[in-house]
Amino acid sequence: MSATRVTARGPAVIGGLSRLDRFLPVWIGLAMGAGLLLGRLVPGLSAALDAVKVGEISLPIALGLLSMMYPVLARVRYDRLDTVSGDRRMLVSSLVLNWVVGPALMFALAWTLLPDxxxxxxxxxxxxxxxxxxxxxxxxxxxxxxxxxxxxLVAINSVFQVIAFGALGWFYLEVLPGWLGLSQTALDVSMWDIAQYVLIFLGIPLIAGYLSRRLGERARGREWYESSFLPKIGPVALYGLLFTIVILFALQGGTISERPLDVARIALPLLAYFFLMWGGSFLAGRALGLSYDRTTTLAFTAAGNNFELAIAVAVGVFGVTSGQALAGVVGPLIEVPVLVALVYVSLAGRRLFRAKETAHA
Incomplete structure (x- = not known):
């Protein structure tokens, strides 16, 4: 997000972040509070925001997500993607973690902690x-x-999402519960419903980021692009993130404050899920011999979820006032502060990789 580099020494890693990045938990806390206040103090705001849609896609949230993703994707050096696609350890690990471990873990936690x-x-x-x-x-x-x-990894998982979401929904909500003698639920969602979210929320910023780099480097060179252009658009990602958080909390602040015990029950398996997925993936990356930067990528791509898709599916299938929709909404409200905390855990954990590299030197 910022052009600031992180220092190489353990305790100084976090100090190497820019001021904007270093105080991200503060800005997120303020954004959450602002959203709650707006949702409670401005009559009709939640209904007005929820009504601004293109099809079933919330336009305010879409704008926030797109502005959040574009600067990051504009930073990608697309001429280096072949070095990633050749890393089979990371690619296979990501697919297994995302499409085998993640859904199975959430299924187990949901049934264990919310049986009633x-x-x-x-x-x-x-x-x-x-x-x-x-x-x-x-x-x-x-x-x-x-x-x-x-x-x-995001692109690959997005393709798998189009293909596998409906089939896995059928398996985990109907087939597996039937095998285990548990109650079953039908999930009717088409591949096109999933594909349109992938095309909008990944396709648009990915194309924009790719064209920015290709055209910018062609016109002014890589040095200008990375030292002048990227630092200027970098803060937009943070502003997009904060805007999205404000909108989310403004939309759901009333529900959260009216049903705090329900939110707490939903939050417990989510907390366990995020910590277990991130921690297990981080340890797996290190055990596989991946570098710090790729281990971190593996961990965050395994622990993160596409909340917009989850909310849209829950609302479309079960209704906007359903318990399924509330669970979908609570997801990002727990994910955001937890994964921010894990960013700092990850940065502090760089010393584990330096110690390993020193031992092998």
Whole structure:
């Protein structure tokens, strides 16, 4: 997000972040508070924001996500993507973590911690099926992960999402519960419904980022593009993130304040999920011998979820006032502060990789 480089020494890693990045938890806390206040104090704001849609896509949230993703994708050096596609350890690990481990873990947590709340349980399983796409690029960039690897993994997982989401929804909500003697739920969602979200939220910023780099470097050279252009657009990603958070909390602030115990019940399996997925993926990357930047990318792309898709599916299938929709909404509200905290854990964990590199030197 910023052009500032992180220092090489352990405790100084976080200090090497720019002021904007270093105080990100503060800005996010203020954005959450502002959204809650706006939702509570401005009558009709939530309904007005929710009504601004293109099809079933919330236009305010779409604008926030697109502005958040574009600067990160504009930073990607697309001529280096072949170095990522050749790393089979990372690619295979990402697919296994995202499409085998992640959905199975969320299924287990939802049934273990919410056995008496079927609507919330179903909503959480849908969240577990909607794999990373938008915000993960921000967390990866803040944690100094590999931008090129993040772009490739997000693209690959997005393709799998189009193909696998409906089938996995059928498996985890109907087939597997039937095998285990548990209650079953039908999920009717088409591949096109999924594809349109992928095309909008990944396709548009990806094309814009690619064209920016190609045209910018062709016109002025790479030095100008990376030292002058990128620093100017970098803060836009943070502003897009904060804007999205304000909108999310303004839309759902009333529900959150009216049903705090329900939110707490939903939050518990989500907290366990994010920490287990991120921590397990980070340790797996290190065990596989991946570098710090690719291990970080693997961890964040495995732990992050496509909340916009999860909310849209829950609302479209079960209704806007359903428990499934509430579970989808609580997802990003828990994910944002947790993954911000994990950015700092990741930066502090760089010393593990330096120690390993020193031992092998």
């Amino acid at each position: 709340l079927p609507e919330y349980r179903t909503g959480l399983i849908i969240v577990g099926l909607a794999r990373c796409m938008a915000m993960v690029l921000i967390w990866n960039d803040l944690a100094r992960g590999d931008r090129e690897a993040a772009a490739v």
